[in-house]
Amino acid sequence: GxxxxxxxxxxxxxxxxxxxxxxxxxxxxxxxxxxxxxxxxxxxxxxxxxxxxxxxxxxxxxxxxxxxxxxxxxxxxxxxxxxxxxxxxxxxxxxxxxxxPNSIERVNRKRAARITAQVDKAIANPQAITAQIQPAKPGEPIIAKFPAIKSDLDGISKEMAELAVNFIWGIGMALLLIYVLMAVPLKSYGQPLIIMSAIPFGVTGAIVGHWIMGLTFSMMSLFGIIALFGVVVNDSLVMVDYINNNRQQGQSLLEAVRYSGSRRFRAIMLTSLTTFFGLIPIMFEPSLQAKVIVPMAVSLAFGILFATVITLVLIPSLYVLLERIKLRFSKQNELKN
Structure with a gap:
């Protein structure tokens, strides 16, 4: 490859x-x-x-x-x-x-050699090849013969390594902002966590989507996952907000959850399916110009699809669990008083 x-x-x-x-x-x-x-x-x-x-x-x-x-x-x-x-x-x-040599290249005053290659992504995985050659392990023959030799990444491999570090910071900032924006209007510290519980399943969907489409993870795939964070919480936010409104109108916990699930089912499914089918033309676009954004579209499309199923099943369950825990703690405080 x-x-x-x-x-x-x-x-x-x-x-x-x-x-x-x-x-x-x-x-x-x-x-x-x-x-x-x-x-x-x-x-x-x-x-x-x-x-x-x-x-x-x-x-x-x-x-x-x-x-x-x-x-x-x-x-x-x-x-x-x-x-x-x-x-x-x-x-x-x-x-x-x-x-x-035709030319002598130095990096930080040290003699350097630049080795470049192209990878056929249809046959081999660039990240797997990079992991095999970098870093050079002590037991390899080249290290035994030249103990002072050092190697480093450059080009796309170096950009991917730097992106991985920046990606962690980007995830942290995105999750923090999403949590703060939801905690203020909901007036709860626990409900934003319930809403954000759909995010890991959305990431799982993005990974499965790449496997189904036969794509390797790239920088655009990671960008699509970061964008996915803000999208997958929409359906969960709609569900939790609808449950809160029904409880304020006097419905019991289980009644409000069942009613909200049945009433919001069509809206949530249609929203997610329209988004998924809207991204299909991009995912299957064969032109060279579209190849760059195909991984991002796959991350968004399959991530939303997987997160929707979780929203309809997991979010109501977690909501009931959270409210029951809060109720138990409130009863214990009343008994102590």
Whole structure:
């Protein structure tokens, strides 16, 4: 399911690669010392600058052209040790011909490689692939060979990870605002919780909807779930408010619940079904432009459908349970007084 895999360190031109040998380290040499002396011999070291008119000419001390183009000259290059001795380069360093990267990228002053790929969502799940490769586990061969290596996400995967953190804050703020807006007019701390109990079932419906439609969760799916919070409470709010009005008119608890359920059944079902069928054209729209909002439509449509069934069954039951608990506590307070 993964294709078009690219590496920013793609091989470019040939280059000479030097790796210090144990003998070189024993002589007090470092990788920098060897590289610096080789650079002086082949690239040159600036010894002076000569001014000619408006131009400044740099005078470089280095091998002649014929020597600079010969591998034999490199192998026979004499490297000066900290003790002042001179040894052949091939005795203190391994000389290999390798491929140089086309470009060198650094992140926070550290060498970095960018690996990109495309995922066919019809075959593979991008989130599952990301979970397999990130983060790199200690037991993997690449960590055993390069202990200092670090990896991080970028692109859509990084945006999804950041969105997950922001999504938690968004959920918290949305639920808090919904609770406050309902607690004030209802004059109750418990009834808003009953109304909001339909939200988890709406989220379940959104997940099942993605499974039915064969879609993977995306950023737009999460946005649809946040929007779903404000929609699924509508039917529950209508039910609870109707029960409260009937009780204020003198009906008993069970009578008000049964009457409200029968009277509001048609309105709640029609509201939810019209919303669901209104979103069907978007869910089955094959055009490329609509593919972006299809996950959001699926979250809304199936979330509302599932929450409606819960509203007609669970909300009246929870309402009766809450009122009976309140009644029991009020009787206990009366007995104490």
């Amino acid at each position: 993964v294709y078009d895999v690219r590496n920013s360190l793609e091989a470019g031109k040939d280059e000479v690669q030097l790796k210090i040998k144990p003998l070189g380290r024993n002589l007090g040499l470092t990788q920098y010392d060897i590289g610096h002396q080789v650079r002086q011999a082949f690239y040159g070291d600036e010894v002076q600058r000569i001014q000619r008119g408006n131009d400044e000419i740099r005078v470089m001390l280095r091998y002649d052209r014929a020597a600079r183009e010969s591998m034999q000259s490199l192998q026979e290059l004499r490297i000066r040790t900290p003790q002042g001795d001179q040894v052949p380069l091939n005795t203190v360093a391994e000389i290999q011909i390798g491929k140089a």
